[in-house]
Amino acid sequence: MSQNSDLTRREATKVAGAAALTAAPFIQRALGANNQVQYAVIGTGSRGSYHITHLNGIDSGKCVAVCDVDQAALDKAVKESKDKPQGFKDYREVLARKDVEAVIIATPLYMHFPVTRDALEAGKHVFCEKSLVFTAQEIHALRFLSNSRPKQVLQTGLQRRYSKFYQTAKQMVDKGMIGKVTHVTGQWHRKSLPRTWVPPAWRAFRKYSGGLTAELASHQIDVADWMIGSHPELVTGIGGLDVYKDGRDVYDNIQLIFKYPGGQKLMYSSICTNNHLAMFGSSRTEFGEMIMGTEGTIHITVGTDQEPATALWFYEPDPKKLEAAKKGGEKAAIANASLATTGKGGKGLPVLLEDEQVKESDSFVQKELKFAKMWLYKKGVMVPEETKNPVDVQLESFFSDCRSGKRPLADLEVGLEDSANVILANLAMDEGRRVKMSEIDTMGGGPVKAAPAKKA
Numbered sequence: 001m002s003q004n005s006d007l008t009r010r011e012a013t014k015v016a017g018a019a020a021l022t023a024a025p026f027i028q029r030a031l032g033a034n035n036q037v038q039y040a041v042i043g044t045g046s047r048g049s050y051h052i053t054h055l056n057g058i059d060s061g062k063c064v065a066v067c068d069v070d071q072a073a074l075d076k077a078v079k080e081s082k083d084k085p086q087g088f089k090d091y092r093e094v095l096a097r098k099d100v101e102a103v104i105i106a107t108p109l110y111m112h113f114p115v116t117r118d119a120l121e122a123g124k125h126v127f128c129e130k131s132l133v134f135t136a137q138e139i140h141a142l143r144f145l146s147n148s149r150p151k152q153v154l155q156t157g158l159q160r161r162y163s164k165f166y167q168t169a170k171q172m173v174d175k176g177m178i179g180k181v182t183h184v185t186g187q188w189h190r191k192s193l194p195r196t197w198v199p200p201a202w203r204a205f206r207k208y209s210g211g212l213t214a215e216l217a218s219h220q221i222d223v224a225d226w227m228i229g230s231h232p233e234l235v236t237g238i239g240g241l242d243v244y245k246d247g248r249d250v251y252d253n254i255q256l257i258f259k260y261p262g263g264q265k266l267m268y269s270s271i272c273t274n275n276h277l278a279m280f281g282s283s284r285t286e287f288g289e290m291i292m293g294t295e296g297t298i299h300i301t302v303g304t305d306q307e308p309a310t311a312l313w314f315y316e317p318d319p320k321k322l323e324a325a326k327k328g329g330e331k332a333a334i335a336n337a338s339l340a341t342t343g344k345g346g347k348g349l350p351v352l353l354e355d356e357q358v359k360e361s362d363s364f365v366q367k368e369l370k371f372a373k374m375w376l377y378k379k380g381v382m383v384p385e386e387t388k389n390p391v392d393v394q395l396e397s398f399f400s401d402c403r404s405g406k407r408p409l410a411d412l413e414v415g416l417e418d419s420a421n422v423i424l425a426n427l428a429m430d431e432g433r434r435v436k437m438s439e440i441d442t443m444g445g446g447p448v449k450a451a452p453a454k455k456a
């Protein structure tokens with residue numbers, strides 16, 4: 001076997017080691033029927049309906065109510081849920097029900113905060129879709145309200161946080177496997193925006209929507225924050241309304257640059273005239289992120305129901321390591337990897353999940369099968385894929401956290417930071433300036449303070 005093949009095995013095992021660290025937290029014990037979390041879905045349009053079909057496969061929750069102001073969406077939801085929930089048009093009636101412990105909110109963005117606020121005040125656990133809130137004032141108000149109710153779970157619908165590939169990538173970053181992360185790129189390029197973006201749909205108007213930044217970029221800005229391990233200090237960008245002359249007032253293409261305190265940058269693009277994705281050898285389209293470090297790059301995408309999440313690692317070791325590698329042994333193999341991945345347009349190595357890692361306890365045949373699979377990945381014949389949709393994992397995790405009181409991975413602060421990034425990026429494009437993230441502190445009246453204690 002050549003050195004390169006040896007290297008593939010060694011490096012693949014390293015990646016597998018990183019994957020092992022991410023194991024377990026989401027493998028939930030199936031709850032008994034009498035311990036199911038009784039929930040309602042509020043807003044049963046496109047996303048709410050998608051959630052219902054996924055929730056039908058999760059036995060740790062039971063849908064007791066669905067709610068939508070639109071009769072057709074409501075009727076569809078009642079029919080779709082396997083739990084035969086009761087339908088409501090007014091969400092306040094849902095919140096008044098004692099048998100509803102938790103709510104899953106998938107209303108338009110401008111309604112996220114009012115429903116979330118009322119649900120928390122009614123004592124419910126809340127899963128709310130991204131972008132968590134719409135205005136600066138809502139950021140301050142929700143932080144205050146949710147922190148004053150610590151026993152109630154608040155989770156944001158940022159499902160990449162629940163993907164094993166993204167968790168593995170984060171472990172690789174933390175272990176220094178791509179050196180110091182200096183740049184992240186994120187793109188969501190969609191040739192022709194779908195019907196849900198066309199007036200009179202709410203997404204088309206700033207009064208109700210944060211446009212592409214809230215609807216698409218929010219996911220990927222969160223990935224950059226997570227991978228870089230801090231929050232941006234400023235953002236600048238250009239937005240254009242160049243294609244859709246149909247009365248909408250949100251941008252139809254945006255380009256953003258976020259700068260982080262360590263000098264790292266997120267370069268973000270969302271356009272509606274082209275689907276091309278220059279990652280994964282262009283075998284995927286539309287969206288993905290690239291995490292670039294001083295010693296390598298990770299391509300990653302959460303994918304779709306049809307094309308699950310996947311990730312590739314391009315190794316690019318430090319020149320000093322290459323020098324050391326000339327001395328032979330393991331290090332020589334690393335040098336060969338570098339030659340394979342730089343200057344020759346080398347292929348990425350698969351990022352392996354836990355069940356694909358080679359273990360000591362594996363039989364000879366099991367090991368050979370795993371090596372063969374890695375080889376097929378490396379040759380591009382197969383791509384590693386996540387077996388469980390992160391959307392299912394995030395919903396299961398929500399129910400589990402409702403029972404255990406554990407803080408969600410996509411918790412209040414993850415959601416609020418993401419919303420602040422969205423709000424300020426839109427401001428930067430609207431005003432054509434560099435916006436400091438600290439501006440959010442004084443926007444919308446600033447942080448909500450507790451009422452002073454009454455004097456005796």
Ligand SMILES: NC(=O)c1ccc[n+]([C@@H]2O[C@H](COP(=O)([O-])OP(=O)(O)OC[C@H]3O[C@@H](n4cnc5c(N)ncnc54)[C@H](O)[C@@H]3O)[C@@H](O)[C@H]2O)c1
Pocket residue numbers: 042043044045046047048067068069070073089091106107108109111129130131157158159196202214215
């Ligand atoms: N996490 C993700 O990947 C993802 C994907 C798609 C959408 N989303 C988010 O989900 C949310 C909904 O998006 P969508 O595509 O389903 O929009 P949609 O327009 O298809 O559905 C929204 C539904 O909410 C209903 N609604 C509006 N006001 C209501 C109220 N006061 N009470 C009850 N129902 C009300 C509408 O009638 C509609 O049926 C958005 O915030 C969006 O960003 C998240």
